[in-house]
Amino acid sequence: MKTILRVLGYLRRYPVLGSAQLLCATLMALSVIIFPSVTGHVVDEIIPNPERHGQFLFWVFLGLLGFFLKDGLNCARIILNNHFEQRVIFDIRSDLYQKLQRLPLRWFDGRRTGDIMTRVVEDVTAMERVLIDGIELGLVAIIQLLAVGVVMYLTNFSVALWATLPLPFLALGAWIYTHDARDRYRGQREAASDMNALLHDNVSGIRQIKSYTAETDEHARFNDFSNKLRQASLRIMRWWAFYSPGMSFVGMIGYALVLGFGGTAVMNESMALGELLMFFLLLSLFYEPVGKLHQLNQMALSSRAAADRVFDILDAEDEPHATDGEPLTQPVKGSVLFKRVSFSYGDQPTLHEVTLEAKPGETIALVGPTGAGKSTVVNLLCRFYEYGEGSITIDGQELKNTRKSSLRSALGYVTQEAFLFNGTVRENLCLAKRNAREEELISALKAARAEEFVRNLPEGLDTNVGERGVKLSGGEKQRLSIARALLKDPPILLLDEATASVDSETERLIQEALDALMANRSAFVIAHRLSTIRNADRIYVLDQGRVVEEGTHNGLLKKGGLYAELSRQSFLAEQEEALAPS
Ligand code: ATP
Numbered sequence: 001m002k003t004i005l006r007v008l009g010y011l012r013r014y015p016v017l018g019s020a021q022l023l024c025a026t027l028m029a030l031s032v033i034i035f036p037s038v039t040g041h042v043v044d045e046i047i048p049n050p051e052r053h054g055q056f057l058f059w060v061f062l063g064l065l066g067f068f069l070k071d072g073l074n075c076a077r078i079i080l081n082n083h084f085e086q087r088v089i090f091d092i093r094s095d096l097y098q099k100l101q102r103l104p105l106r107w108f109d110g111r112r113t114g115d116i117m118t119r120v121v122e123d124v125t126a127m128e129r130v131l132i133d134g135i136e137l138g139l140v141a142i143i144q145l146l147a148v149g150v151v152m153y154l155t156n157f158s159v160a161l162w163a164t165l166p167l168p169f170l171a172l173g174a175w176i177y178t179h180d181a182r183d184r185y186r187g188q189r190e191a192a193s194d195m196n197a198l199l200h201d202n203v204s205g206i207r208q209i210k211s212y213t214a215e216t217d218e219h220a221r222f223n224d225f226s227n228k229l230r231q232a233s234l235r236i237m238r239w240w241a242f243y244s245p246g247m248s249f250v251g252m253i254g255y256a257l258v259l260g261f262g263g264t265a266v267m268n269e270s271m272a273l274g275e276l277l278m279f280f281l282l283l284s285l286f287y288e289p290v291g292k293l294h295q296l297n298q299m300a301l302s303s304r305a306a307a308d309r310v311f312d313i314l315d316a317e318d319e320p321h322a323t324d325g326e327p328l329t330q331p332v333k334g335s336v337l338f339k340r341v342s343f344s345y346g347d348q349p350t351l352h353e354v355t356l357e358a359k360p361g362e363t364i365a366l367v368g369p370t371g372a373g374k375s376t377v378v379n380l381l382c383r384f385y386e387y388g389e390g391s392i393t394i395d396g397q398e399l400k401n402t403r404k405s406s407l408r409s410a411l412g413y414v415t416q417e418a419f420l421f422n423g424t425v426r427e428n429l430c431l432a433k434r435n436a437r438e439e440e441l442i443s444a445l446k447a448a449r450a451e452e453f454v455r456n457l458p459e460g461l462d463t464n465v466g467e468r469g470v471k472l473s474g475g476e477k478q479r480l481s482i483a484r485a486l487l488k489d490p491p492i493l494l495l496d497e498a499t500a501s502v503d504s505e506t507e508r509l510i511q512e513a514l515d516a517l518m519a520n521r522s523a524f525v526i527a528h529r530l531s532t533i534r535n536a537d538r539i540y541v542l543d544q545g546r547v548v549e550e551g552t553h554n555g556l557l558k559k560g561g562l563y564a565e566l567s568r569q570s571f572l573a574e575q576e577e578a579l580a581p582s
Contacts, residue, residue, distance in 0.1 A: 034066025043274030
């Protein structure tokens with residue numbers, strides 16, 4: 001019930017469309033009684049009275065007008081319904097999308113993309129169907145049921161009583177069907193989600209599947225999920241296969257009762273033949289909405305399962321300070337201080353009392369074995385995750401109270417794997433600065449050593465780069481993402497250096513691009529190739545979530561600790577790479 005009420009909240013946004021549609025539906029439901037009433041009148045009053053035969057055609061046209069009215073109103077209702085429905089779907093999707101953007105990364109860590117997509121695309125449509133089609137169908141059905149019922153009882157009370165005798169049994173059947181249906185429908189929605197999630201994963205990883213020749217295994221895995229969806233759907237259909245004909249049969253008993261008792265009444269001359277004929281016409285109009293109500297019940301159950309999944313997202317907690325909190329004082333100078341910061345993703349602590357500092361304009365390198373917590377430091381600075389203990393400040397301002405949009409506009413994050421969106425080079429660059437002029441784009445590309453290859457693309461800046469930038473090389477993607485950060489021109493730069501090896505010419509170009517990017521701003525560099533951070537102002541060495549060493553390249557080498565060891569390994573690795581046949 002709570003779900004239904006929440007869903008109704010969306011309908012209230014369009015009172016005119018909603019009321020106009022309901023008015024059409026109500027008038028349409030009432031107009032169905034015109035033809036049976038006209039038929040009863042013609043058979044009992046017009047046909048037996050030769051002096052009234054002149055009116056015969058008038059009554060036939062009146063009956064036809066009843067149908068015309070019904071279908072004309074239905075046409076208007078459908079048009080209004082379509083607009084109403086599409087607006088509500090649009091609103092729910094828009095709210096969901098907005099909500100998704102406000103959810104913390106922790107929420108996404110525990111979810112599958114395919115599942116989220118199923119909720120936004122399929123579940124919203126399923127949930128909305130009962131809202132609009134359902135409420136309207138239900139209302140039309142109930143009005144028609146009542147109107148026809150009243151006419152039947154006014155026409156002949158005792159025959160009407162027999163005609164409506166199956167109703168309590170139909171209600172009982174509906175209750176039994178509904179009782180544990182929620183599980184069935186939820187099971188089906190979840191099976192659909194699982195299949196979509198696998199499909200999304202496999203399409204994203206199609207290169208890996210092909211390179212490991214895992215097509216047969218993955219096909220079997222897909223079939224497994226698809227089979228679960230088939231079973232879940234069949235479970236629903238099996239119930240429906242018994243429920244729907246069973247209920248139809250119970251309704252038909254009403255016809256047999258009317259034939260028996262109405263026929264007897266006609267034979268006893270306590271009921272006119274036209275009246276009986278009218279009764280049969282009314283009876284079909286009476287049980288038609290009952291059938292619709294059964295369908296509606298099924299639709300409502302499926303819809304509720306879908307709505308639960310949609311509200312599961314809408315009810316999730318926003319990341320703190322997504323829109324509120326203190327903005328950073330402008331202009332941001334770029335001094336960053338981590339003071340005894342501890343953090344954990346789950347039960348195991350990931351960072352222990354980490355203290356580090358970058359003064360405005362300094363380049364800070366984070367070094368350490370894999371899993372040491374380097375990316376986590378950057379994640380906390382962006383407040384992708386919330387730190388509990390310790391403090392992180394920018395220009396002395398505590399980040400716990402800072403508005404995220406203000407914080408993130410002061411940061412430029414160049415990730416290890418350059419992520420490009422499916423769009424043109426221009427669109428990808430403009431993510432950093434919406435209305436960037438052509439000259440600004442070109443100068444960012446020049447500084448990132450990317451101008452030449454972009455100029456050589458078939459359509460230059462307007463070339464589509466494909467999903468995740470699949471049509472570009474690794475080095476080209478990196479330089480574009482550096483150009484994007486240059487265009488943003490943030491006071492603080494976070495750079496997760498790429499590990500993928502590129503040829504020495506590309507490496508030189510990338511290094512030049514990075515030098516341009518790091519100039520005149522504070523920079524945190526997660527360094528995987530130690531040769532690139534020799535000139536860093538300070539190097540912090542992390543191991544198992546702790547800062548174990550700190551100093552300059554030469555100072556740390558002299559110390560002969562973990563950095564010296566890592567440096568030796570890195571040097572050897574680079575030597576090996578240089579010697580490897582290309
Ligand atoms: P690398 O050099 O391999 O990139 P790193 O030093 O950057 O490693 P982090 O990515 O910060 O290491 O990871 C630190 C620890 O936190 C690892 O043990 C990792 O498994 C864990 N971790 C990282 N991200 C998450 C996450 N989203 N959820 C749970 N655990 C995570």
